[in-house]
Amino acid sequence: MLAGGQALRHLSTASHNQTVCGPAVKLLLIHYGLESRKIEGSGPKNKNILKSDVMKIVEAEKLKPVTNQVHAPKETHIEKKSIEKKSDIFGANNRSLRHHQDIPLSNIRSVIAKRLTASKQQIPHEYQGVDVRIDDILALREKLKNSGTAVSLNDFIIKAAALALRSVPTVNVRWTPEGIVRLGSVDISVAVATPTGLITPIVENADVLGVLAISSKVKLLSGLARESKLKPEQFQGGSFTISNLGMFGSVSNFTAIINPPQCAILTIGGTRTEVVPRDGQLETQKLMGVNLCFDGRAISETCAKQFLLHFSESLSDPELLIAEPLSPELDFDFSRLL
Numbered sequence: 001m002l003a004g005g006q007a008l009r010h011l012s013t014a015s016h017n018q019t020v021c022g023p024a025v026k027l028l029l030i031h032y033g034l035e036s037r038k039i040e041g042s043g044p045k046n047k048n049i050l051k052s053d054v055m056k057i058v059e060a061e062k063l064k065p066v067t068n069q070v071h072a073p074k075e076t077h078i079e080k081k082s083i084e085k086k087s088d089i090f091g092a093n094n095r096s097l098r099h100h101q102d103i104p105l106s107n108i109r110s111v112i113a114k115r116l117t118a119s120k121q122q123i124p125h126e127y128q129g130v131d132v133r134i135d136d137i138l139a140l141r142e143k144l145k146n147s148g149t150a151v152s153l154n155d156f157i158i159k160a161a162a163l164a165l166r167s168v169p170t171v172n173v174r175w176t177p178e179g180i181v182r183l184g185s186v187d188i189s190v191a192v193a194t195p196t197g198l199i200t201p202i203v204e205n206a207d208v209l210g211v212l213a214i215s216s217k218v219k220l221l222s223g224l225a226r227e228s229k230l231k232p233e234q235f236q237g238g239s240f241t242i243s244n245l246g247m248f249g250s251v252s253n254f255t256a257i258i259n260p261p262q263c264a265i266l267t268i269g270g271t272r273t274e275v276v277p278r279d280g281q282l283e284t285q286k287l288m289g290v291n292l293c294f295d296g297r298a299i300s301e302t303c304a305k306q307f308l309l310h311f312s313e314s315l316s317d318p319e320l321l322i323a324e325p326l327s328p329e330l331d332f333d334f335s336r337l338l
Contacts, residue, residue, distance in 0.1 A: 021049035028054050033066040109197045116257045123175075123258050124296040128304045131287040132312045134271065138286060140318045154190075154244050154268075155215040159321050160314035161266055162186045162206035165240055167310045170303040171294070172239050174261040180298045189238035189259065190218060192225045199225050200259060202238040211321060244268040246288065253289040263295040264304075266311075288315075 021029070021041070028051060029035045039057065041049040057063070105113070137156050144151050165172040165186045174181045186207040189200035201221035203214055224230045241259050245251040246268045253269040269289035275282050290311070294304050314320045 025049055025051055025054060031065050032058050032063045034063075106196045108199070112197050115260065119257050119260050123260065125255075125258060125293055126296040126299075126301065126304070127255055127291055127293050128301070128308060129253065129289065129291040130308045130312055132290050133285055133316050134288050135286045136318050137315055137321075149212070151211055151215050152218075153246070154242075155211050155218060156315065156318075156321060157244065157268060158188050158190065158203060158206055158214050158218070158242060159209075159211050160311050161240065161242055162188055162209075163314050163320070164307050164310035166207040168303055168307045171264055171299055171307045173263050173298050174239070175263050175295055175298045176261065183239045185239070187238045187240075189235075189241040189262070190221070191241060191243040191256075192222050194226050194228070196228065199230065199235055200238065200241055201225050201230055201235050238262060241265040242268065246270050253291060255291050255293050258293060258295055263298040264307075265293050267291045267293065 020043075026035075029037075029039075029049075032054070034054065034057065037057075039049050039053060042053050043050050134153070137153065141151060141153060141156070169182055172183050172186055174183060185205055188203045188206040190203060191198055191200050201224070203209070203217050203221070206214060209217070221230070221234060224234070238259075239262060241256075241262060241264070243256050243265060244267075245254060247270075249270050251270050252272065254267050256265045256267050258265050267290070269291075271286050271288045273284060274287055275284050277283070290308070292304050292308055
């Protein structure tokens with residue numbers, strides 16, 4: 001069946017050789033599918049087809065209107081290429097996406113996603129960074145290792161952060177709709193990666209624990225976290241979070257999202273070696289990138305700077321860390337290693 005415009009042109013050509021009809025009659029012929037039929041007209045000279053001629057045929061044959069099918073224009077080579085290019089932007093022609101796997105969210109991942117999204121949307125995040133010199137801490141750790149005591153750099157970081165929070169209590173706070181709550185204990189949440197997502201077990205009272213006690217607690221809590229055996233009170237709460245990616249050498253610095261209702265998180269990047277002039281000679285020093293991400297509503301920039309200063313001084317001078325009382329069950333005299 002011809003489309004409307006094409007049918008009219010076809011009918012005009014045919015009518016020129018046979019009969020004549022007006023535009024209204026032409027449309028009527030098309031409407032009932034009679035445009036290609038030879039019809040005897042009753043008009044002047046028996047050539048002009050009238051409306052009554054058409055309607056006689058319709059009534060006699062009980063014809064019904066036909067539907068004209070309008071075909072879309074053929075797609076050109078250029079248009080096809082353009083469509084393929086646009087589709088490829090969304091991965092329609094990307095081989096790596098043709099065979100994919102949908103991974104349903106676990107309960108813990110769903111909760112983490114909601115909390116972090118809310119945190120980023122509702123908390124005004126501010127950031128301050130510093131490079132901390134860790135030569136002496138690394139030397140002390142090596143001495144401990146040689147004496148048969150395994151302590152990680154992260155254990156010293158937790159201790160240094162706990163002492164800094166005790167010295168600058170304005171950072172050891174929580175934000176509530178009613179106001180800022182200054183916490184009475186220093187409870188450090190340590191970010192641990194597990195198969196089901198990131199979780200933050202808590203080292204309670206980290207400021208009064210020795211480094212060995214902190215190391216023991218972190219190992220215990222990390223093991224429970226990876227086995228999904230943590231109790232709610234072992235990962236809910238806390239006053240401050242530490243996230244350490246220093247073990248990945250390519251990560252020099254990074255920032256993180258605050259874990260509410262806490263007001264700050266400390267991120268630890270990798271270490272690097274720098275050569276600097278000192279007293280007319282070149283000196284090699286080990287530096288570690290650190291960033292403090294804090295809630296601008298609860299913690300001022302001045303307090304954030306004071307915290308980073310105390311943290312840096314503690315790590316730069318191991319005597320500040322080992323001078324703290326050790327846990328009774330893990331008594332160890334660090335001073336004999338210096």
